[in-house]
Amino acid sequence: MNILYIGGGFVGACSAAVSADSGHQTLVYDLDERKVQLLSANDRDTVESCLFEEGLGDLLIRNRERIIFTTDYARVAAFLDTADAVFLCVPTPEIGATGESDLRYYFAAAEKLAETLAKRNAGRQDKYVVIVNKSTVPIELVDQTESIMRERGVENFGVVSNPEFLVEGKAIEGSIRPDRVVVGASREKDFAIMRQVYRRFYDATGISYLEVTPTEAAAGKLLANFCLFNRLAVSFDVVGRTCESFSDIRYEQIRKILTTDPRIGSWGFYNSLYAGGSCFGKDARSLAHQLRTAGENGVLVDETYLANQRQLERFLGRAEKDAAFSWTDKTVALLGLAFKQDTNDVRNSPATPIVNFLREQRVRQIRAYDPTAMENFKGEFPPAENMVYGTDEWQTMAGSDVIIIATDWPQLRGLADTLPERLPGRPLIMDGRRLWHHRYADLQAAGFSIIAVGSPFLRKV
Ligand SMILES: NC(=O)c1ccc[n+]([C@@H]2O[C@H](COP(=O)([O-])OP(=O)(O)OC[C@H]3O[C@@H](n4cnc5c(N)ncnc54)[C@H](O)[C@@H]3O)[C@@H](O)[C@H]2O)c1
Numbered sequence: 088m089n090i091l092y093i094g095g096g097f098v099g100a101c102s103a104a105v106s107a108d109s110g111h112q113t114l115v116y117d118l119d120e121r122k123v124q125l126l127s128a129n130d131r132d133t134v135e136s137c138l139f140e141e142g143l144g145d146l147l148i149r150n151r152e153r154i155i156f157t158t159d160y161a162r163v164a165a166f167l168d169t170a171d172a173v174f175l176c177v178p179t180p181e182i183g184a185t186g187e188s189d190l191r192y193y194f195a196a197a198e199k200l201a202e203t204l205a206k207r208n209a210g211r212q213d214k215y216v217v218i219v220n221k222s223t224v225p226i227e228l229v230d231q232t233e234s235i236m237r238e239r240g241v242e243n244f245g246v247v248s249n250p251e252f253l254v255e256g257k258a259i260e261g262s263i264r265p266d267r268v269v270v271g272a273s274r275e276k277d278f279a280i281m282r283q284v285y286r287r288f289y290d291a292t293g294i295s296y297l298e299v300t301p302t303e304a305a306a307g308k309l310l311a312n313f314c315l316f317n318r319l320a321v322s323f324d325v326v327g328r329t330c331e332s333f334s335d336i337r338y339e340q341i342r343k344i345l346t347t348d349p350r351i352g353s354w355g356f357y358n359s360l361y362a363g364g365s366c367f368g369k370d371a372r373s374l375a376h377q378l379r380t381a382g383e384n385g386v387l388v389d390e391t392y393l394a395n396q397r398q399l400e401r402f403l404g405r406a407e408k409d410a411a412f413s414w415t416d417k418t419v420a421l422l423g424l425a426f427k428q429d430t431n432d433v434r435n436s437p438a439t440p441i442v443n444f445l446r447e448q449r450v451r452q453i454r455a456y457d458p459t460a461m462e463n464f465k466g467e468f469p470p471a472e473n474m475v476y477g478t479d480e481w482q483t484m485a486g487s488d489v490i491i492i493a494t495d496w497p498q499l500r501g502l503a504d505t506l507p508e509r510l511p512g513r514p515l516i517m518d519g520r521r522l523w524h525h526r527y528a529d530l531q532a533a534g535f536s537i538i539a540v541g542s543p544f545l546r547k548v
Contacts, residue, residue, distance in 0.1 A: 088171040088283060091116065091163065093196045095156055097432070098221060098251045099176030100126055100138055101258040107150035108263070109287045114166045115156045123156045139431035139459050142259035160199070167207045167216070172284055173200060174219045174249075179373075180365075186372025188225055197232055201239035217245045217272075217280050220301075223308055223370055224248075226377055229271070229301040245277035248301035250308030255364065256429030267295040271304025309374045316367040317391045318355035324394035327358045327541040338521060338541035358541035360493060360519030361399040361437035363426030368392060368435060399437055402519055402540060403444050409544035410536055412489065412515055414448035420487035420514070421445075422480060423494020424457035424464040431459040433467065437493050437519070442468055456483035458496060481509060489515040492522050507533035513547070 088111045092103040095117035107113040117123050125137035129151060131144030147154060157163070167173075177192040200218070208214055218232060232246045248271035253261045268288045270281045278298055282289045289296050299307070326345070330338045338358055346353040362368075371392045375385035406412040426436035433439070438455070445453055455464065456477035468474050477483030480502055484490055492499060503523035507530070516523065516530065518539040523530065527537055527545055537545040 088112070089166065089169045090114075090284065091166055091170050091173045092176055093117075093163075093173065093200065094176035094178070094192075094222070095119075095122060095126060096176065096178070097138060097140070097255055097258060098253065099174070100156075101140060101143060101253060101262050102174065102176065102221065102251065103154060104143055104146040104150065104259065105262040106284070107154035108146055109285075111153065111284070113150075113154045114163065115154065116160065116163045117156065117158060120158050123158050127156045136462075139429075140256070140258045141429070142263075146259060160203070164203050164206070167203055167214075169214060170216055171280060172217045172219055173204075174221045175200075176221045176251075178365075179222045179224055179369075181369045181372050186369075186374075186376035188369075188373050188376075190224075190228075193222060193224065193228075194235070197235045198239070201236045201241050204236065204244065205240040205242075212242045215243045215245075215276070215280075217247050217277050219247045219249045219281075220305070221249055221251050223250060223312075223366065223373075224305055225373065226302050226305045226309065228305065245272065245274055245280070246301065247272045247277050247281060248304035249281065250304055252308070252311065255432055256427065265294055267297055269297045269299060269304050269307055271299050271301035273301060309370050309377075312367055312370040313374055313388060313391070315355065316362060316371050316395070317387070319359075319362045319367070320391040320394040322355050323358060323362070323398045323540070326356070327398075330358075330541045331543055334543060337524075339524060357495075358521050359398075359495070360402045360540055361440075362395050363435045363437050364432065365434040368395065398540075399440060402517070402538070403441065405538045405544070406489065406515065406517060409538055410515055410546075414445065414450050414489075416449070416451045417488040418452045418454065418486060419445055419450050420477075420484040420490045421453055421455045422457075422483065422490065422492050422499055423496055423520075424455055425460035425494050425496075428495045428497065431463055433460050433463045436460075436464075438464065439467060441491060441493060442474070446473075454483045454487065456480055457494065458498065460494075484510060484514070486512060487514045488512075489517060491517045491519060493519050495520040495522060503530065506530060506535070 090106050090111045090113050092099045092115040095115040103113050103115045125133055129148055134144035177196045180189045182189045229246050229248050268285055272278050288294045330336045342356045345351050346356050371388050375388040378385035424438040452473050454475050454477050461476050500522045503526035513534045516535050516537045521539055521541055531545050531548050534547045536547045
């Protein structure tokens, strides 16, 4: 089949790579020249310096005969003569306070596509094409997509909703072996085309291939993200808070008590200073906005969002409240800038509000370190006298007054073992991921005070 992807970011590039790997001729169009250049490089490190997703580079190289990235719309127009499916994978951020989705990227892409589709096959439009919403979109957007096409004279097409459930950091693995593929369509013809697109998954063992209505598909995506986000809010704001508020409770022991009940399940029972990334927060706000627009109140959805915001504010506030720590003129080591491990994505990473908070507190210097995300973070916070980027974890922590762990990079875990020998200054430890929990008692005994999510204040002994 011939498949076009519009938008070559995390979702577009990873899905397109899997599409090429499934034997389809794949064209990816993106506005971003640099991204297109890096993704076309035919070199694993260059590809992954752009989108740090394990396996993406190898998959693109292996399938280079079948996948092309371009910024040239003339190429798109020519491809549309024979395209079977067009996947829209553009960003759908939120507008602001209301949570309403900002659909300007989506509409720009859809309108341009419509104008071009109407001219395909020299205007005859004899090639049937499905337009697939892979972006996370409002529940009823499919109707608008259809109107955009019709208003611009597009004929012989279908609109399908096929939300993406990939997990950043495991996007390739998740796209090659998804737990489910959800296809929302109104016509058998469209389902049939999508079955061909996904023939490697249809009927595959261990993959649920679900055919539903377009609105069920779009709603299912938002609700799935809400369920996950809500689990995190429960884990941080109820379980974690209980562990912080009473003595002699270890978060890890409570986790065992809870997760050994199969009705409760195990996903999401970890503690963190914040659930970041580009999806959970904005999708929850979009869902709440749509519920309110439909005359409902969306209170639980709003509260889940607020619990996550509170978590970070509360964590940062504990330095002053619990440890009587004044930030002014202090040197802060910030370990972890990516919103989570195994990605270089800094969108809605806790590191951003942390740096803003530290600046408001007039710290002397922030020393930041991350194994993959420093280049992306420098785009937001360029290096300066009071904002420096470390060469490794130890160099970043040396001489600091406080260490903040913000990302759950596995490589940070072992540092706790030699901290007492290597950091004679005994900085305050703020463990926003409980990465050093196995050493809290030893560190206290060695003269460190610790603020950790999911623990009461652990004062040096
Ligand atoms: N990142 C995730 O983990 C994830 C998971 C599931 C769903 N989603 C959803 O998928 C969508 C895309 O997310 P993403 O993370 O891939 O975003 P992204 O920002 O990584 O990529 C989007 C790409 O679209 C390009 N773009 C914007 N407007 C364009 C246009 N008019 N024409 C062509 N290209 C255009 C941008 O240059 C960018 O490269 C969003 O709706 C998001 O909510 C994301």
